[in-house]
Amino acid sequence: MIFKLAWRNIWRNRRRTFITAASILFAVMFASVMESLQRGAWNNMINNVVNFYYGYAQVHQRDYWEDKSLDLAMPLTDSLQALAANTEVVEAIVPRLESFGLASTGDQTFGVMVVGIDPEREQAFTGLADRLYEGAYLKPGDDGALLASGVADRLNLGVGDTVLLISQGYHGVNAAGKYPVRGLIDFPSPELDKQLLYLSLPTAQYFYGATGMVTTAALQIRNADALPRLKRTLSAELDTTYYAWHDWTEMMPELLEAKALDSAGNVIVYLLLYLIIAFGIFGTILMMTQERQYEFGILTSIGMRRGRLGSVIWLETVMLGIIGAVAGILVSIPIVYYLKRNPIQFSGAYATMLEQYGFEPIFPAQFDWNIFGTQALLVFIVTALLGLYPLWRISRLKPVEAMRA
Amino acid sequence: MAVITTRGITKTYNPDTIPVHALNGVDLDIEKGEFTAIVGPSGSGKTTLLNIIGGLDRPSEGKVIVGGQPIEELSENKLIDFRKDHIGFVFQAYNLIPVLTALENVEFVMLLQKRPAAERRERAMELLRAVGLEDKVNKRPSELSGGQQQRVAVARALAPKPTFILADEPTANLDSTSTAQLLDIMAELNHRESVTFLFSTHDQRVIDRARRIVTLVDGRIDEDVQQSQPATS
Ligand SMILES: Nc1ncnc2c1ncn2[C@@H]1O[C@H](COP(=O)(O)OP(=O)(O)OP(=O)(O)O)[C@@H](O)[C@H]1O
Ligand SMILES: [Mg+2]
Numbered sequence: 179m180i181f182k183l184a185w186r187n188i189w190r191n192r193r194r195t196f197i198t199a200a201s202i203l204f205a206v207m208f209a210s211v212m213e214s215l216q217r218g219a220w221n222n223m224i225n226n227v228v229n230f231y232y233g234y235a236q237v238h239q240r241d242y243w244e245d246k247s248l249d250l251a252m253p254l255t256d257s258l259q260a261l262a263a264n265t266e267v268v269e270a271i272v273p274r275l276e277s278f279g280l281a282s283t284g285d286q287t288f289g290v291m292v293v294g295i296d297p298e299r300e301q302a303f304t305g306l307a308d309r310l311y312e313g314a315y316l317k318p319g320d321d322g323a324l325l326a327s328g329v330a331d332r333l334n335l336g337v338g339d340t341v342l343l344i345s346q347g348y349h350g351v352n353a354a355g356k357y358p359v360r361g362l363i364d365f366p367s368p369e370l371d372k373q374l375l376y377l378s379l380p381t382a383q384y385f386y387g388a389t390g391m392v393t394t395a396a397l398q399i400r401n402a403d404a405l406p407r408l409k410r411t412l413s414a415e416l417d418t419t420y421y422a423w424h425d426w427t428e429m430m431p432e433l434l435e436a437k438a439l440d441s442a443g444n445v446i447v448y449l450l451l452y453l454i455i456a457f458g459i460f461g462t463i464l465m466m467t468q469e470r471q472y473e474f475g476i477l478t479s480i481g482m483r484r485g486r487l488g489s490v491i492w493l494e495t496v497m498l499g500i501i502g503a504v505a506g507i508l509v510s511i512p513i514v515y516y517l518k519r520n521p522i523q524f525s526g527a528y529a530t531m532l533e534q535y536g537f538e539p540i541f542p543a544q545f546d547w548n549i550f551g552t553q554a555l556l557v558f559i560v561t562a563l564l565g566l567y568p569l570w571r572i573s574r575l576k577p578v579e580a581m582r583a
Numbered sequence: 584m585a586v587i588t589t590r591g592i593t594k595t596y597n598p599d600t601i602p603v604h605a606l607n608g609v610d611l612d613i614e615k616g617e618f619t620a621i622v623g624p625s626g627s628g629k630t631t632l633l634n635i636i637g638g639l640d641r642p643s644e645g646k647v648i649v650g651g652q653p654i655e656e657l658s659e660n661k662l663i664d665f666r667k668d669h670i671g672f673v674f675q676a677y678n679l680i681p682v683l684t685a686l687e688n689v690e691f692v693m694l695l696q697k698r699p700a701a702e703r704r705e706r707a708m709e710l711l712r713a714v715g716l717e718d719k720v721n722k723r724p725s726e727l728s729g730g731q732q733q734r735v736a737v738a739r740a741l742a743p744k745p746t747f748i749l750a751d752e753p754t755a756n757l758d759s760t761s762t763a764q765l766l767d768i769m770a771e772l773n774h775r776e777s778v779t780f781l782f783s784t785h786d787q788r789v790i791d792r793a794r795r796i797v798t799l800v801d802g803r804i805d806e807d808v809q810q811s812q813p814a815t816s
Contacts, residue, residue, distance in 0.1 A: 183680075183682065183683070190681065473677075473680065476672075476677070478663060479639055479666065479672050480691075480739070481664065481667020481668070482663070482667075483660055484660075577639045578639050578640045
């Protein structure tokens with residue numbers, strides 16, 4: 179009965195109901211679409227950055243991440259390799275042996291980061307071969323090196339020349355070797371461009387005296403959505419007395435911070451938006467309460483308790499909110515879906531920059547039911563709170579005075 | 584025992600600013616089954632008295648005892664429940680809930696009483712038949728004439744089987760045909776359901792139908808007469 183009464187009351191003033199519901203609809207639509215685009219953009223960005231080098235998660239020896247010391251390398255065991263075969267979520271294990279060294283031509287010496295890689299898996303993971311601009315990519319077990327263009331320039335080396343490497347190897351052994359330059363690669367990030375030098379994994383292991391060892395096992399997964407499942411798998415499968423794993427939020431905290439900062443800006447926009455909507459809804463409630471004083475007087479006179487009457491009126495407000503929110507979500511779904519299928523294409527300087535990094539300059543929207551759910555929840559909270567106003571009025575209502583008006 | 588007893592009722596509006604003494608000591612006993620009119624000039628306190636008897640307003644002084652229950656002892660919610668179970672109200676106009684049909688309006692108070700659906704429906708139909716609106720049960724108030732609305736209001740007031748019915752100028756907005764019809768129905772139901780009716784009016788034709796006429800002047804009972812031969816239509 180309460181429900182029926184509330185429902186019919188909503189449609190008493192159709193025009194007002196439509197206007198109020200429409201304002202909620204637009205707020206929900208605006209916020210959902212914005213949020214979907216924003217999140218989509220961030221996910222795309224994170225996906226790009228993450229797949230640039232680190233991956234969504236990496237496994238290391240337990241203490242490696244703090245020190246990044248070669249001495250904390252781990253053996254690339256079969257059980258570690260088997261993670262990819264045994265779990266659905268891990269698509270590939272990408273092994274790396276990463277350490278520092280001095281590259282030299284005899285008269286010039288320059289600090290570099292030496293990365294030993296499995297050329298094929300590395301290519302599948304980060305598309306390293308696509309960055310090659312001269313020479314050839316490494317073959318499995320290759321005894322040559324790939325140089326980032328910044329390194330090559332500094333040392334004045336070209337394809338076919340020989341680079342000398344010296345370093346401290348695994349547990350303090352002396353490391354030295356001569357490697358023919360097989361190819362030159364180009365990184366858009368100057369930071370990386372002036373320090374990377376790639377060897378094949380066995381060559382790097384031999385150089386550092388770390389046979390069978392790696393410092394890093396990067397985990398290739400399909401996309402960010404698989405990350406929660408990956409975390410569950412790792413928690414279950416990984417021997418944490420020896421290994422530790424880090425996801426991208428730990429490896430690149432500044433990226434997460436930037437995202438959080440951006441989201442915080444949005445929260446302010448949404449707050450303002452809902453504040454405006456709240457004023458609109460409140461206006462409706464105010465008019466409705468005013469107009470229906472007489473009716474409230476009759477209802478309490480004939481024996482309807484204030485609490486009961488109050489629940490009818492509260493329900494009216496909340497139902498109005500729900501109607502608006504549901505309509506808003508129904509309108510947003512196809513829009514967001516469309517923007518996911520047909521991502522917004524960027525152009526101009528920004529697009530060029532993205533392309534230099536090897537990123538596609540597109541921002542697909544993210545379709546996530548949570549986004550719609552959050553909007554619906556916000557509308558519900560706003561209306562549920564505003565709906566308290568008539569309750570307060572009814573609690574103070576004097577039937578005789580209400581009916582005299 | 585009297586259905587309604589008032590003793591020494593006074594009511595002063597705005598006691599702190601410009602006091603208006605609407606009632607100045609009203610002692611009244613209404614017995615079961617009465618069909619009584621409260622009359623008197625405008626401003627004599629009829630509405631004030633009915634509101635106080637109905638528990639819609641509190642007297643400044645004095646006692647109201649309804650069916651043996653002194654109503655000043657009731658808390659706010661108890662008083663609302665008391666009205667629901669014991670008092671039927673018919674106001675001047677706009678008595679009905681606009682979004683409910685005639686039938687739903689009549690059922691409404693029974694619903695608040697949590698009567699079973701079948702019983703509600705049966706009683707509401709019976710009363711709508713009694714007020715001659717069996718063909719309008721599914722109409723909303725806006726689709727009914729003023730007289731028809733007042734007849735639905737009478738049916739609704741009777742539905743919960745109240746101890747008595749209070750009607751403040753129930754015919755004030757009606758033409759003479761509708762007035763006569765409404766009075767016929769009230770008199771008939773007073774007789775058939777032996778429900779006590781207490782109503783205020785200015786209308787001589789309505790006064791003529793009452794069996795007892797209580798005249799208020801300046802918030803006091805000026806005259807209280809039984810009519811041995813009330814008019815019939
Ligand atoms: N809420 C109020 N505040 C102040 N004065 C009031 C209030 N209600 C009624 N009065 C005054 O009390 C007196 C009695 O009013 P009441 O409405 O009871 O008279 P009535 O007999 O019903 O009149 P009418 O025939 O015009 O309906 C009048 O002088 C009126 O102006
Ligand atoms: Mg009056």
